[in-house]
Amino acid sequence: MSKVNTVRYGTEKVDGLDIFYREAGDPSKKAVVLLHGFPHSSHMYRDVLAALGDEYYLIAPDYPGFGDSSFPSVQEYTYTFDNFAETIDKFLIQRGLNSYVLMIQDYGAPVGYRIATKHPEKVKGFVVMNGNAYEEGLSPEGWGPIFQYWKGKTPELEAGIAGQVFSPDGLKWQYTHGTRNPDGISPDSWNLDITKFAREGQHQMQLELFYDYQNNVKLYPAWQQYLRDQQPPMLLVWGKNDAFFPEPGAEAYKRDVQNIDYNILDTGHFALEEEGExxxxxxxxFLSDRVH
Structure with a gap:
């Protein structure tokens, strides 16, 4: 196999930060930008890059503080989704990408939709995996402590969230909950997360993002209007057993997107782990037939 079709790794300096990325394929071919979710990194797209680099160019960056990108302190970098989108947008511009499909999951949705509404001419379509843009897609059960956090930060709430979500068992749960075969999910992903979350300052950074997520919800109407106006082709592949973004969030896309390949899968939050093939x-x- 040609080296251009194998997965490659690098960093791009963006405003003084090293943004780590994985890429595969020939940059002259149709491009797919893969934006990861919480609590993981571009590692979640490892199989997609390895499989599709023969026909397409794929690039998956890590956000600041995630994966192998720079991890500045909360004093050095303001951890908001606005800033993530600005950093990743600059990254794409520096990499010379002016036309691409966005693959979005979890946190990838608020990052991706900010980029898309800023540059509608660049985005040629979406692959949506539990990437929410509708209020009915927020589970009160999964988001209950975060909803409380939005009403007021307290040390007790922060300790409760950290203990439940950031613990080794909590990180593992996000990959195995809702899957048909939990024993078939590779532990590599949550073990990587456990290592990264052990870094000093990581919990505070993640809490800053949890608090800022309320600003994504405020932008949902603008993102929905973008979808109605632009009508990007969309492949939706959604794990219906997701404790955070349940199936109603997927169903809502049908209201606004006409050209949608709609697939509900019997799995959890990280659908690629069980439904990758x-x-x-x-x-x-989808990339061959619907994206032009």
């Missing part, structure tokens, strides 16, 4: 096959067809 199906999703990759659907992506190849």
């Amino acid at each position: 199906f999703i990759i096959t659907k992506m190849r067809s």
